[in-house]
Amino acid sequence: MALSDTQTGRAPEVTSGAPPVLRLRGVTKWFPGVQALRRVDFDLRPGEVHVLFGENGAGKSTLINIVAGALRPDAGEVELRGRPVQFRSVHDARLRGISAVFQEFSLVPGLTVEENLFLGAEPTTGALINKPEMRRRAEEALRRLGFPILPRMRVNRLSRAEQQMVEIAKAFRTNLSILILDEPTAALTDRETDRLFQLVLDSKRQGVGIIYITHRMNELHRIGDRVTVLRDGGRVDTLAVRDATPEKLVELMTGRKIEAFFPRIDHRPGEELFAVEHLTAGTLVHDVSLTVRAGEIVGLAGLVGSGKSEVGRACFGLEPIRGGTVRLLGRSVGKPTPGAMLGAGLAYVPPDRRTEGLVMERSVRENIALSALPSAHFSGRVLLRRRSERAICLRLAQQLRLVPTGIERPVALFSGGNQQKVVLAKGLTRNPRVFVMDEPTTGVDVAAKTEVYTFMKDLVEREGAGILLISSDLPEILHLAHRAYVMHRGRLRAELGRAELTEQAVLSHFFETTTTHG
Amino acid sequence: MADAGLATVERRPRVGTALLRLLRRTFVHLGVLPLLLVILLVGFGTWEPRFLSRQNLFNVARQATYLTVVSMGQMIALLTGGFDLSVGVILAMTSVVLAKVMASTVASDPTAVGLAIGLGILAGLGAGTTMGIVNGIGVAVLNVSPFMMTLAMASIAFGLALFMTGGVPVYGMPSQFGATLGFGKLLGVPVPVYVTAVLVLGMYVLLNWTRMGRYFYAIGGNIKASILSGVSTRWYLFMAYVLVGFLASVGGVMLTARLETGEANIGAAMPLRSIAACVIGGVSLRGGTGRLGSVVLAAVFIEWFENGMNLVRIQSYLQMVVLGVLLIFAVVMDEVRHRYVAGMRDG
Numbered sequence: 001m002a003l004s005d006t007q008t009g010r011a012p013e014v015t016s017g018a019p020p021v022l023r024l025r026g027v028t029k030w031f032p033g034v035q036a037l038r039r040v041d042f043d044l045r046p047g048e049v050h051v052l053f054g055e056n057g058a059g060k061s062t063l064i065n066i067v068a069g070a071l072r073p074d075a076g077e078v079e080l081r082g083r084p085v086q087f088r089s090v091h092d093a094r095l096r097g098i099s100a101v102f103q104e105f106s107l108v109p110g111l112t113v114e115e116n117l118f119l120g121a122e123p124t125t126g127a128l129i130n131k132p133e134m135r136r137r138a139e140e141a142l143r144r145l146g147f148p149i150l151p152r153m154r155v156n157r158l159s160r161a162e163q164q165m166v167e168i169a170k171a172f173r174t175n176l177s178i179l180i181l182d183e184p185t186a187a188l189t190d191r192e193t194d195r196l197f198q199l200v201l202d203s204k205r206q207g208v209g210i211i212y213i214t215h216r217m218n219e220l221h222r223i224g225d226r227v228t229v230l231r232d233g234g235r236v237d238t239l240a241v242r243d244a245t246p247e248k249l250v251e252l253m254t255g256r257k258i259e260a261f262f263p264r265i266d267h268r269p270g271e272e273l274f275a276v277e278h279l280t281a282g283t284l285v286h287d288v289s290l291t292v293r294a295g296e297i298v299g300l301a302g303l304v305g306s307g308k309s310e311v312g313r314a315c316f317g318l319e320p321i322r323g324g325t326v327r328l329l330g331r332s333v334g335k336p337t338p339g340a341m342l343g344a345g346l347a348y349v350p351p352d353r354r355t356e357g358l359v360m361e362r363s364v365r366e367n368i369a370l371s372a373l374p375s376a377h378f379s380g381r382v383l384l385r386r387r388s389e390r391a392i393c394l395r396l397a398q399q400l401r402l403v404p405t406g407i408e409r410p411v412a413l414f415s416g417g418n419q420q421k422v423v424l425a426k427g428l429t430r431n432p433r434v435f436v437m438d439e440p441t442t443g444v445d446v447a448a449k450t451e452v453y454t455f456m457k458d459l460v461e462r463e464g465a466g467i468l469l470i471s472s473d474l475p476e477i478l479h480l481a482h483r484a485y486v487m488h489r490g491r492l493r494a495e496l497g498r499a500e501l502t503e504q505a506v507l508s509h510f511f512e513t514t515t516t517h518g
Numbered sequence: 519m520a521d522a523g524l525a526t527v528e529r530r531p532r533v534g535t536a537l538l539r540l541l542r543r544t545f546v547h548l549g550v551l552p553l554l555l556v557i558l559l560v561g562f563g564t565w566e567p568r569f570l571s572r573q574n575l576f577n578v579a580r581q582a583t584y585l586t587v588v589s590m591g592q593m594i595a596l597l598t599g600g601f602d603l604s605v606g607v608i609l610a611m612t613s614v615v616l617a618k619v620m621a622s623t624v625a626s627d628p629t630a631v632g633l634a635i636g637l638g639i640l641a642g643l644g645a646g647t648t649m650g651i652v653n654g655i656g657v658a659v660l661n662v663s664p665f666m667m668t669l670a671m672a673s674i675a676f677g678l679a680l681f682m683t684g685g686v687p688v689y690g691m692p693s694q695f696g697a698t699l700g701f702g703k704l705l706g707v708p709v710p711v712y713v714t715a716v717l718v719l720g721m722y723v724l725l726n727w728t729r730m731g732r733y734f735y736a737i738g739g740n741i742k743a744s745i746l747s748g749v750s751t752r753w754y755l756f757m758a759y760v761l762v763g764f765l766a767s768v769g770g771v772m773l774t775a776r777l778e779t780g781e782a783n784i785g786a787a788m789p790l791r792s793i794a795a796c797v798i799g800g801v802s803l804r805g806g807t808g809r810l811g812s813v814v815l816a817a818v819f820i821e822w823f824e825n826g827m828n829l830v831r832i833q834s835y836l837q838m839v840v841l842g843v844l845l846i847f848a849v850v851m852d853e854v855r856h857r858y859v860a861g862m863r864d865g
Contacts, residue, residue, distance in 0.1 A: 318746070339748030348746065356746055359739030361806045370736055371747035373729045383727045413859070426747070 021046045021209045027076035036062040038233045044209040049223050052213045054230035055445040056415035064180045068100035069093030097177035101167050109156035114138035180211045189304040254447040262479035263457045270294030273466040274434040279324035281314035284490045292466040299481030300470045307490035312436045316348040347427035351439040357423040360412040365393040372429035396425040417448025438470040549800035550851040562826035580708040582821035584769045589817040590721050591765030592792035598758045599738035599805030600664030605766040606785030607675035608646045612770030614679045616642030617780020621690030631692045643767045650763015658755035679782035688780035700775035710772045738805025798848040
């Protein structure tokens with residue numbers, strides 16, 4: 001993780017002598033049939049960022065829900081500033097200075113930003129809401145945080161990132177002593193992330209203790225002080241962030257030793273599989289040309305909103321194409337549609353598996369088979385070939401090491417990492433030569449990430465596939481791609497070969513510069 | 519968050535009795551219906567001996583066919599994430615058109631009974647299916663919400679049916695029509711039961727063994743994911759409403775045979791009853807999940823329950839109250855079940 005250690009904005013060291021603001025002792029929690037937490041000890045010092053790390057399902061969510069007052073432990077103690085406490089509700093915990101920003105938002109879509117900010121704590125005069133006062137305080141809160149949002153906007157008209165900001169502003173409304181952030185950057189652009197981190201640093205300085213959940217290694221190093229790793233509901237270890245290498249963390253999380261976080265992938269480029277020439281599409285993509293050859297991974301980097309995601313979508317027929325050509329396996333595709341591209345040998349892995357990738361209520365088998373039903377392996381002239389379908393889906397599930405392997409279970413019941421494996425398995429059913437993967441490891445824990453990388457390595461080395469890897473995770477591009485394109489404001493900025501592919505080279509093309517044009 | 523916040527039923531896995539665990543598993547997999555059926559059988563069976571008599575069972579079987587067929591249609595609409603409020607008037611429209619065509623054909627040539635019946639049935643099915651086609655165009659092509667589309671369709675078609683009949687029943691159909699399809703028996707089993715059995719079989723194959731059925735589930739579960747999987751969602755949504763129209767229409771033909779008149783208001787309770795059958799049968803109102811067997815069973819349950827209430831002389835007005843309460847109960851239990859399932863999630 002070259003990114004972290006060179007950064008200057010490193011978190012100041014915490015004085016280890018300070019008494020913890022929060023301490024959990026032997027906290028245990030049961031759900032029907034599973035022990036979600038087993039005798040977990042955890043402590044949080046004032047002014048530190050304590051990162052929780054672990055696979056999906058390791059117990060992170062349960063832990064923060066207990067701290068936030070949403071759940072009560074079945075056994076064990078929670079101490080706040082040295083005194084045992086029992087929170088009756090989220091509201092109760094909030095009154096004691098504990099605020100949480102969860103991944104799933106607690107905003108009312110139909111209300112305005114200010115109404116959401118003060119929901120349940122509206123400033124009043126007599127029986128009426130004091131609207132001018134509420135507006136003033138909302139404006140002040142948003143200004144202090146530096147969020148460019150109007151208090152009178154309705155929440156359902158805001159982008160996901162803006163909603164995230166409102167959620168954070170809500171957490172900062174009260175006097176904080178403990179702040180819980182659950183993957184807060186998942187929906188934010190880099191600039192918004194920077195602002196959030198600044199906020200976190202400010203809070204630290206004021207002595208707020210922060211519990212931070214993330215799957216991103218670079219965030220861990222940028223703002224974390226200590227990291228606690230959970231596995232199967234138990235605490236494995238707590239260590240200082242500077243001792244936490246990716247390999248070490250994966251080992252702690254999974255109990256298995258891995259050689260390298262990113263696998264080394266051979267580069268033996270073959271014939272051209274996929275080419276885009278002078279593509280102009282949607283409202284964002286202008287004159288983009290790129291090629292992907294057999295046996296190589298081509299990165300497509302850029303900031304959120306640079307148009308890199310839209311290039312992938314346009315190639316799959318999800319954005320209207322206004323100019324340029326798309327060529328797949330030497331044949332030019334007139335007007336791409338999902339069905340046509342799948343049939344011609346291209347698989348698209350969407351960035352958001354919940355909204356676009358999977359039918360959550362249906363089984364793994366039905367999801368894997370969904371895009372392949374027209375092919376002869378899956379259906380005859382009239383009826384489905386269910387036996388063959390079962391066999392193929394089971395083989396793919398095993399190949400991707402789906403855990404548990406039960407392919408008749410609804411996808412919704414699997415962890416994020418395993419859901420992502422289903423998305424990838426689904427891509428394999430049509431035997432594609434080209435993969436367009438948009439953020440293939442979002443919301444996936446570190447252990448599952450290594451599995452996704454190994455999967456990509458196998459595709460490229462053994463099957464001779466070509467992969468267009470669209471990613472906002474810079475280390476992913478730097479370590480996996482053989483070549484990379486960088487996008488800026490809807491245009492290609494640069495093409496970098498393996499030798500030129502360094503962090504600095506890529507970053508230099510991310511932002512506005514005066515010397516380069518197009 | 520899903521492994522935590524949602525789980526209301528928090529308990530340690532104490533060594534519960536095997537029976538309790540069995541009950542819970544049944545509940546998670548099949549919903550509330552098995553419980554209701556047991557209550558029905560034990561309750562009415564002990565209260566009123568005629569309830570389980572052979573004669574009454576055949577009676578219920580015939581009576582349940584209409585709701586079963588319409589509920590299967592409603593199920594398709596629900597699976598795709600919509601619903602169809604016009605099933606009632608599709609029934610009515612079928613009935614009126616069928617009766618008119620049959621009566622006028624037989625009036626012009628009293629010997630052409632077979633022709634009249636054939637023409638009448640075709641016309642009825644044609645009218646009902648056409649309404650399904652219009653619904654399908656509205657929902658799939660013009661992107662009107664299923665709620666508005668089918669609600670408006672209900673008004674349009676009800677108005678048309680009343681207009682065509684002047685509000686009075688249509689008489690004059692050949693008696694053979696009612697005698698075979700309405701009251702006829704084959705090997706002691708009412709004819710409508712055979713028709714329904716064939717349709718149930720067809721629906722089973724459609725939903726479980728064809729691409730179309732699989733796509734209905736996928737579209738209702740996640741339409742975006744379906745589009746990205748290359749599914750032609752418009753076509754299948756369109757076909758869903760056409761099939762609803764067709765099935766409701768078959769129900770209309772059979773019910774008209776039973777009543778021996780064409781009437782514009784025969785289906786008034788059908789939208790509620792068919793949705794009730796689906797929900798009690800565990801079809802999710804959010805789309806994407808539901809089993810055919812449970813829906814058929816639930817439709818039979820509703821008819822049987824009403825039959826039981828009739829036998830013990832509960833007033834028909836009160837029966838409406840009971841049905842409503844039952845429906846809310848089923849929805850609440852479905853919610854409880856969802857939380858159970860959410861508690862089983864990995865991470």
